[in-house]
Amino acid sequence: MTGARGITAGRLAALVVLVLAVAVVATLLITRATDGSGAGGRDGESKGETGDGRPSRASSKGATPGPTGGTPYAYTTEQELVLVRGDRPPTRVPRVFDLADPHRNMVVWTHDGHRVAFFSDDELLDRREDTRLITVDARTGEVRRLPCPGCHDLTPVGDHDVMVLSYEPGPTSAFRIDLDRPTTPRTELDNGSYWQPQLLGATPTHVLTGQYEMSGGDPGMALRLSDLNTAGITVYPRFESNAYMPAALAVVGGGQRIAVAARHNPGGCTAPFPIHILGPKGEVSGTDQSAALPPGYIAGVTGGIGVSDLWWGPDQHLYATISAWTCDKSQDTQDGKKRPHRPATLFRLDGDRWVSAGDQPATVVRPLDRDTRMVLVIPDCNGPVERADGITYCNTGSLYREAAGKRTKVADDVLSLSAPATAS
Numbered sequence: 001m002t003g004a005r006g007i008t009a010g011r012l013a014a015l016v017v018l019v020l021a022v023a024v025v026a027t028l029l030i031t032r033a034t035d036g037s038g039a040g041g042r043d044g045e046s047k048g049e050t051g052d053g054r055p056s057r058a059s060s061k062g063a064t065p066g067p068t069g070g071t072p073y074a075y076t077t078e079q080e081l082v083l084v085r086g087d088r089p090p091t092r093v094p095r096v097f098d099l100a101d102p103h104r105n106m107v108v109w110t111h112d113g114h115r116v117a118f119f120s121d122d123e124l125l126d127r128r129e130d131t132r133l134i135t136v137d138a139r140t141g142e143v144r145r146l147p148c149p150g151c152h153d154l155t156p157v158g159d160h161d162v163m164v165l166s167y168e169p170g171p172t173s174a175f176r177i178d179l180d181r182p183t184t185p186r187t188e189l190d191n192g193s194y195w196q197p198q199l200l201g202a203t204p205t206h207v208l209t210g211q212y213e214m215s216g217g218d219p220g221m222a223l224r225l226s227d228l229n230t231a232g233i234t235v236y237p238r239f240e241s242n243a244y245m246p247a248a249l250a251v252v253g254g255g256q257r258i259a260v261a262a263r264h265n266p267g268g269c270t271a272p273f274p275i276h277i278l279g280p281k282g283e284v285s286g287t288d289q290s291a292a293l294p295p296g297y298i299a300g301v302t303g304g305i306g307v308s309d310l311w312w313g314p315d316q317h318l319y320a321t322i323s324a325w326t327c328d329k330s331q332d333t334q335d336g337k338k339r340p341h342r343p344a345t346l347f348r349l350d351g352d353r354w355v356s357a358g359d360q361p362a363t364v365v366r367p368l369d370r371d372t373r374m375v376l377v378i379p380d381c382n383g384p385v386e387r388a389d390g391i392t393y394c395n396t397g398s399l400y401r402e403a404a405g406k407r408t409k410v411a412d413d414v415l416s417l418s419a420p421a422t423a424s
Contacts, residue, residue: 070086070368070369070372071113071367071368071369071419071420072084072085072086072113072116072138072419072420073366073368073374073417073418073419074107074109074116074136074417074418074419075374075376075399075410075411075414075415075416075417075418076095076097076105076107076414076415076416077097077396077411077413077414077415078096078097078099078392078396078413078415079094079095079096079097080092080093080094080095081093081095081097081107081116081118081134081136082411083116083136083138083141085138085139085141088141091136091141091143093134093136093143095118095120095121095134096121096124096125097121097415097416098124099391099392099395099396099415100391100395102244102416103153103198103243104123104124105118105415105416106118106119106153106154107416107418108154108155108156108162108418109156109418109419109420109421110156110159110160110161110162110179110420111156111157111158111159111160111203111204111421112159112160113138113420113421114137114138114139114160115135115136115137115138115160115179116135116136116138116418117133117134117135117136117154117156117162117179118133118134118154119131119132119133119134119148119151119152119154120132120133120134120145123152128149128150128152128167129149129150130149131148131149131150131151131152132145132146132147132148133145133146133147133148133151133154133162133164133177134146135179135182138420144182146177146182148164148166148177149166149168150166150167150168150173151164151165151166151167152165152166152167153165153197153198153199154199155199155200155201155202155207156202156204157176157202157204157205157207157228158176158178158204159204160178160179160180161176161177161178161179162176162177162179163175163176163177163189163199163202163207164177164186165195165197165199171197172194172195172196172197173188173195174188174189174190174195175187175188175189176188176189189228190231195209195226196209196210196211196222196223196224197209197211198210198211198212198243200223200245200247200249200260201247201248201249202249203249203250203251203256204251205227205228205229205251205256206225206226206227206228206249206256206280207225207226207228208223208224208225208247208249208258208260208278209223209224209226210222210223210224210243210245212242212243213238215238218240219240219241219242219266220238220239220240220241221238221239221241221242221243221245221262222235222236222238222239223235223236223239223260223278224236225256225258225278225280234280234281234282235282236278236282236284237282237284239260239262239276240262240264241262241263241264242263242266244263244266245260245261245262245263246260246261246307246308246309246310246320247259247260247261247310248260248310248311248312248318249312250312250421252312252316253316255280256280257312257316257318258277258278258279258280259275259276259277259278259310259312259318260275260276260278260310261273261274261275261276261307261310261320262274262275262276263306263307267334267335268304268334269303269304269325269327269334269335269337269338270299270300270301270302270303270304270327271304272299272300272304272305273304273305273306273307273322274286274287274289275287275289275307275310275318275320275349275354277318285352286352287349287352287353287354288352288353288354289305289322289354290353290354291347291353291354291355291356292305292322292324292347292354292356293305293324294324294325294326294341294342295326295341296326301327302326302327303324303325303326303327303341304324304325304327304338305322305323305324305325306322306323306324306344306380306382307320307321307322308320308321308322308323308344308363308364308378308380309321309344309363309364309365311365311366312421313348313367314367314370317348317349317350318348318349319346319347319348319349319357319365320346320347320349320354321344321345321346321347321362321363321364321365322344322345322347322354323340323342323343323344323345323380323382324340324341324342325338325339325340325341325382325383326338326339326341327339335383335384336383336384337383338382338383339382339383340380340382340383343361343380344361344362344363344378344380345358345359345360345361345362346358346362346365360375360407361377362375362376362377363376363377363378363380363397364376364378364416364417366417366418366419367419368419371403371404372401372402372403373401373402374399374400374401374402374410374417374419375399375400375401375402375407376397376398376399376400376414376416376417377397377398377399377400378394378395378396378397378414379393379394379397381393381394392413395415396412396413396414396415397412397414398411398412398414399411399412399414399417
């Protein structure tokens with residue numbers, strides 16, 4: 001039979017349960033979409049966005065002001081970027097990240113702290129012409145994808161802009177993109193000469209660039225500081241280093257504060273890793289790393305150090321995480337000679353001397369407020385690594401939330417950690 005007479009009490013109860021189940025599932029799907037944590041579409045585009053950079057209707061309707069509960073931060077794994085914003089559900093953006101090459105995994109925050117930006121994995125997957133600039137709003141979780149063909153490096157400038165380097169139309173073409181108005185045309189930047197192929201960092205008004213070069217068989221980095229307002233260029237003396245050169249830039253007291261770490265003889269057991277303070281007019285001054293060196297250290301003979309992270313803190317001090325090792329001359333290979341003395345731990349620059357600022361392992365540190373900070377701990381892998389998955393083991397680690405010296409694990413298999421600038 002059909003019609004109302006065919007519905008028994010049992011069938012009616014079953015129908016009510018089914019309707020309630022559908023309603024619950026629909027609610028969960030809508031919540032997932034508005035949080036930006038869903039995945040779907042081309043290359044795992046997050047729900048709540050469109051391919052041309054416009055937020056979808058679901059993302060716009062579901063946006064809620066935030067965050068509540070402190071400074072946002074982001075971390076990456078091999079498969080995604082995760083934005084954590086207070087007590088809101090995290091925003092997850094699928095993207096393949098390179099386990100071994102940090103230059104292909106650049107993640108930056110705008111200087112106003114409102115957005116995190118990074119490139120899609122198209123270049124990594126040999127689709128350079130399809131590269132897009134992905135941005136995530138830390139206040140709402142909204143995800144945008146802006147076409148950026150040939151783009152390969154970026155840094156924040158202004159309050160809410162980013163500067164990108166692109167292979168198109170030239171190998172070092174530079175553009176400025178306003179992330180508050182992503183549909184407006186990007187502006188090409190011309191510094192009167194050519195842009196060096198690597199962006200090391202920037203303040204709202206100045207950009208530090210670098211170019212790897214060989215001279216007499218020795219690797220080095222040529223650095224320039226470009227003033228975006230005047231187009232002035234400051235050229236620094238050549239640094240003995242390879243292309244991996246940690247840098248930290250901030251505006252403190254109205255002036256530009258710049259620091260770089262220059263790794264000598266990469267891979268060598270006796271390799272030094274000095275940290276320099278740079279002035280806006282080309283000045284270079286060294287720092288005293290005695291407190292970070294291994295026991296009995298003799299430059300070029302007995303040991304070495306590694307700098308993993310470099311950043312300006314909210315107290316206007318420069319911070320670094322530094323590991324140290326000694327050398328066993330009986331071993332044949334450079335890696336085999338390294339004998340760990342101290343894992344990467346936190347140091348602070350007081351005047352021109354580095355002092356210990358923590359004894360727990362710490363590879364990357366980012367403060368969230370006066371009492372809380374995020375800490376990423378990755379194995380240093382100094383010396384032989386007895387692990388079949390050496391690449392993964394030496395480049396991923398555990399992420400912790402540290403409050404009052406106590407650490408609580410947040411995630412494993414983490415590649416990188418980032419947060420808005422803390423010095424301004």
